[in-house]
Amino acid sequence: MTVGESYKDRKISVLKEPKQQRAKIKVAKVLDSAKRLLVFHGLEKLTTNHIAKDSGVSVGSIYQYFPNKQSIILKIYLDWLAEVKAEVIPFKEASLAMDASTLCKSLFRIIYADHIKNTQDQLLEKELTKAMRLFPELGEVEKQHSSEMIALMSDIIGNVLPEYSDEKSIQLAIFFYSLDSSIQQFIELGGDKKLAFDWYEKVVMETLNF
Amino acid sequence: MTVGESYKDRKISVLKEPKQQRAKIKVAKVLDSAKRLLVFHGLEKLTTNHIAKDSGVSVGSIYQYFPNKQSIILKIYLDWLAEVKAEVIPFKEASLAMDASTLCKSLFRIIYADHIKNTQDQLLEKELTKAMRLFPELGEVEKQHSSEMIALMSDIIGNVLPEYSDEKSIQLAIFFYSLDSSIQQFIELGGDKKLAFDWYEKVVMETLNF
Amino acid sequence: MTVGESYKDRKISVLKEPKQQRAKIKVAKVLDSAKRLLVFHGLEKLTTNHIAKDSGVSVGSIYQYFPNKQSIILKIYLDWLAEVKAEVIPFKEASLAMDASTLCKSLFRIIYADHIKNTQDQLLEKELTKAMRLFPELGEVEKQHSSEMIALMSDIIGNVLPEYSDEKSIQLAIFFYSLDSSIQQFIELGGDKKLAFDWYEKVVMETLNF
Amino acid sequence: MTVGESYKDRKISVLKEPKQQRAKIKVAKVLDSAKRLLVFHGLEKLTTNHIAKDSGVSVGSIYQYFPNKQSIILKIYLDWLAEVKAEVIPFKEASLAMDASTLCKSLFRIIYADHIKNTQDQLLEKELTKAMRLFPELGEVEKQHSSEMIALMSDIIGNVLPEYSDEKSIQLAIFFYSLDSSIQQFIELGGDKKLAFDWYEKVVMETLNF
DNA sequence: TATGAATGAGACTTCATTCAT
DNA sequence: AATGAATGAAGTCTCATTCAT
Numbered sequence: 117m118t119v120g121e122s123y124k125d126r127k128i129s130v131l132k133e134p135k136q137q138r139a140k141i142k143v144a145k146v147l148d149s150a151k152r153l154l155v156f157h158g159l160e161k162l163t164t165n166h167i168a169k170d171s172g173v174s175v176g177s178i179y180q181y182f183p184n185k186q187s188i189i190l191k192i193y194l195d196w197l198a199e200v201k202a203e204v205i206p207f208k209e210a211s212l213a214m215d216a217s218t219l220c221k222s223l224f225r226i227i228y229a230d231h232i233k234n235t236q237d238q239l240l241e242k243e244l245t246k247a248m249r250l251f252p253e254l255g256e257v258e259k260q261h262s263s264e265m266i267a268l269m270s271d272i273i274g275n276v277l278p279e280y281s282d283e284k285s286i287q288l289a290i291f292f293y294s295l296d297s298s299i300q301q302f303i304e305l306g307g308d309k310k311l312a313f314d315w316y317e318k319v320v321m322e323t324l325n326f
Numbered sequence: 327m328t329v330g331e332s333y334k335d336r337k338i339s340v341l342k343e344p345k346q347q348r349a350k351i352k353v354a355k356v357l358d359s360a361k362r363l364l365v366f367h368g369l370e371k372l373t374t375n376h377i378a379k380d381s382g383v384s385v386g387s388i389y390q391y392f393p394n395k396q397s398i399i400l401k402i403y404l405d406w407l408a409e410v411k412a413e414v415i416p417f418k419e420a421s422l423a424m425d426a427s428t429l430c431k432s433l434f435r436i437i438y439a440d441h442i443k444n445t446q447d448q449l450l451e452k453e454l455t456k457a458m459r460l461f462p463e464l465g466e467v468e469k470q471h472s473s474e475m476i477a478l479m480s481d482i483i484g485n486v487l488p489e490y491s492d493e494k495s496i497q498l499a500i501f502f503y504s505l506d507s508s509i510q511q512f513i514e515l516g517g518d519k520k521l522a523f524d525w526y527e528k529v530v531m532e533t534l535n536f
Numbered sequence: 537m538t539v540g541e542s543y544k545d546r547k548i549s550v551l552k553e554p555k556q557q558r559a560k561i562k563v564a565k566v567l568d569s570a571k572r573l574l575v576f577h578g579l580e581k582l583t584t585n586h587i588a589k590d591s592g593v594s595v596g597s598i599y600q601y602f603p604n605k606q607s608i609i610l611k612i613y614l615d616w617l618a619e620v621k622a623e624v625i626p627f628k629e630a631s632l633a634m635d636a637s638t639l640c641k642s643l644f645r646i647i648y649a650d651h652i653k654n655t656q657d658q659l660l661e662k663e664l665t666k667a668m669r670l671f672p673e674l675g676e677v678e679k680q681h682s683s684e685m686i687a688l689m690s691d692i693i694g695n696v697l698p699e700y701s702d703e704k705s706i707q708l709a710i711f712f713y714s715l716d717s718s719i720q721q722f723i724e725l726g727g728d729k730k731l732a733f734d735w736y737e738k739v740v741m742e743t744l745n746f
Numbered sequence: 747m748t749v750g751e752s753y754k755d756r757k758i759s760v761l762k763e764p765k766q767q768r769a770k771i772k773v774a775k776v777l778d779s780a781k782r783l784l785v786f787h788g789l790e791k792l793t794t795n796h797i798a799k800d801s802g803v804s805v806g807s808i809y810q811y812f813p814n815k816q817s818i819i820l821k822i823y824l825d826w827l828a829e830v831k832a833e834v835i836p837f838k839e840a841s842l843a844m845d846a847s848t849l850c851k852s853l854f855r856i857i858y859a860d861h862i863k864n865t866q867d868q869l870l871e872k873e874l875t876k877a878m879r880l881f882p883e884l885g886e887v888e889k890q891h892s893s894e895m896i897a898l899m900s901d902i903i904g905n906v907l908p909e910y911s912d913e914k915s916i917q918l919a920i921f922f923y924s925l926d927s928s929i930q931q932f933i934e935l936g937g938d939k940k941l942a943f944d945w946y947e948k949v950v951m952e953t954l955n956f
Numbered sequence: 957t958a959t960g961a962a963t964g965a966g967a968c969t970t971c972a973t974t975c976a977t
Numbered sequence: 978a979a980t981g982a983a984t985g986a987a988g989t990c991t992c993a994t995t996c997a998t
């Protein structure tokens with residue numbers, strides 16, 4: 117690194133860093149507001165003007181960081197999907213060392229636990245689902261995420277049950293992944309959570325022939 | 327009844343029928359357009375003006391038959407729910423005479439068959455689900471429908487498996503009813519329909535201890 | 537009158553009379569409904585469709601008898617103005633025989649009495665005033681009516697007080713005619729009717745130097 | 747205050763003022779257009795789109811300053827009422843020092859003068875009266891204003907004529923306040939303004955027994 | 957002629973996005 | 978770069994009037 121470069125770099129950094137910093141803060145404020153509005157007022161009331169007022173970031177600035185309204189929701193959505201994925205990823209490595217039955221149980225518990233989370237997260241998820249259905253772009257993202265999740269899960273299944281063909285692993289992954297919406301609805305319809313836990317776990321274990 | 331009266335009656339009928347006929351045709355046109363727009367352009371593009379343009383029925387006429395936009399979606403939704411319910415109702419009576427295992431298999435087959443229907447119906451269903459989440463009124467209707475379906479199914483379960491408590495029948499009904507959304511998603515995600523059939527049937531049968 | 541003519545006339549009459557009769561009845565129904573709606577729901581809710589439904593006369597028929605909505609209101613308005621005028625006309629003849637003071641008192645009583653009439657008439661008048669201000673055509677009619685009333689009243693004044701110049705009679709007529717809106721508002725504002733009577737009568741009598 | 751602060755303050759003011767300035771200008775433009783349309787085309791043509799076109803302010807901007815159409819009319823109405831009230835208020839204090847007869851004459855002159863104003867103002871007042879009758883909200887405002895004006899006037903009467911009971915003062919206030927509409931109509935009907943002045947003044951003075 | 961279904965201009969309002977400052 | 982006022986297309990719905998039957 118030359119002195120010149122270093123100087124230039126430093127100059128850039130002292131000039132840019134604060135800005136990037138501020139930008140990050142603003143972006144965070146916007147996303148926080150958007151989430152809050154989503155949770156407390158629903159997707160219908162999520163207007164850019166509301167976000168601006170709630171976040172204290174001007175509309176103009178919002179459009180500096182996001183090309184349009186949907187991209188704000190998209191960011192929230194992507195973050196959420198990443199969280200979901202992050203919960204499952206560790207199991208991929210673990211699947212090489214753990215025995216099949218134990219891993220499945222833990223994995224199931226993780227997924228199941230998601231449905232007993234706090235109300236705000238639930239509401240956010242619901243509104244995001246709305247958005248996902250309403251904006252085709254988000255729908256695409258959801259598809260992409262599903263693929264990745266299924267790939268991940270079929271890898272795990274492949275690891276713990278090497279006797280299964282790839283195809284069968286994939287189908288099982290789809291099956292388990294799909295089961296999630298069913299659990300969600302079961303609880304929404306006022307089903308008993310204890311029973312849900314037992315039945316769905318049984319479904320999983322038996323489909324895997326444990 | 328005199329000949330004259332009979333003639334008059336007939337006359338009235340030919341005078342009245344066309345009006346009702348025309349009205350029915352218009353209503354059908356509106357509903358068809360609404361469905362088409364829903365399927366091909368999504369709920370977002372379902373505006374009264376678009377329906378008017380697409381159906382060839384003027385906005386004014388639309389509002390002669392429907393008090394507001396939502397009521398159009400509501401009608402489509404109700405029709406669809408009625409269809410769904412109509413498929414299950416016959417099983418209630420049958421459940422008194424049939425043996426449990428056979429009945430469950432046929433019932434499952436009916437439900438399952440719904441998911442191999444043509445793409446347009448699937449898309450329509452998807453958009454209706456959107457709408458249901460977006461408009462509180464439809465949400466209410468959906469809740470009501472769910473309750474009825476679950477009551478229906480728990481009655482059937484009560485008939486074929488009298489040894490189960492009412493509570494258990496209800497929970498099972500909720501479980502099976504919820505399973506539906508899972509099947510739907512399984513297929514949407516590109517899951518193998520044959521496998522889906524086997525697995526879900528197995529889930530049903532085993533949860534019932536057959 | 538020739539036989540031919542007589543026959544023709546009769547034919548026309550037997551063919552036309554019932555129709556004219558029916559027409560009159562329909563027109564009356566329409567006007568009644570319009571008045572009723574005006575009184576009970578206000579000018580804002582006075583739509584041709586409402587009149588049709590309320591009167592039992594179809595929209596189409598209404599447009600057979602009235603060129604447009606305003607003309608319905610116009611008819612009601614004209615009828616009302618005619619009534620008002622009819623109350624004053626007798627005084628013109630009487631003014632030749634009666635003494636000034638007595639006549640003025642009776643005339644004042646008539647006008648004043650109008651403001652103690654039943655609520656429905658009051659409401660109708662209020663709505664008609666609205667309409668008069670809203671539709672320029674009615675405004676014109678009102679102007680015409682005012683002119684006639686003022687001419688009538690200045691004639692009366694001219695008869696009972698021949699010593700006044702025509703110009704002064706006219707100005708007095710305008711003055712008295714204008715006073716009416718004041719009385720109306722006095723009562724609307726919750727003024728004491730007995731006091732109103734005394735004061736306004738005094739104003740009239742003193743302006744005429746009685 | 748340091749020079750720096752002062753400078754900053756000034757800077758803030760030059761930064762802020764334009765916005766408030768622009769806003770004020772826009773609001774003024776909107777109100778001016780609304781008045782103009784009211785005067786030249788009547789309440790019927792007073793639509794938000796027309797105001798937008800006429801004022802050169804976009805619909806969106808109009809709705810930035812006014813929550814709905816009626817609030818535009820309300821503003822105009824309130825401004826006008828405030829003007830009217832502002833003219834009378836000074837008389838309340840004056841009424842403690844002035845002799846009754848003089849005060850009444852000046853007060854009358856003020857009120858009377860209002861009716862010799864230019865035609866546009868007269869038309870505007872007329873249209874506002876229309877609006878007041880048409881929109882319940884405005885009606886309420888008018889009622890409130892009437893109450894205040896009558897209270898004000900009865901206070902004045904109470905001050906200059908302490909021998910009158912409160913009740914009599916109120917009734918007189920209502921009487922004088924009502925008289926206004928009569929004067930207005932007198933002039934509208936083409937009555938001679940000089941005569942009007944004399945007669946109405948006489949009515950006032952005599953009712954007060956001067 | 958009578959009917960009332962059909963029409964569609966136009967009213968009010970919202971909100972994503974732009975742009976002058 | 979930041980601001981937030983400004984924009985105007987587009988949405989929902991009404992109602993005077995027409996016109997096919």
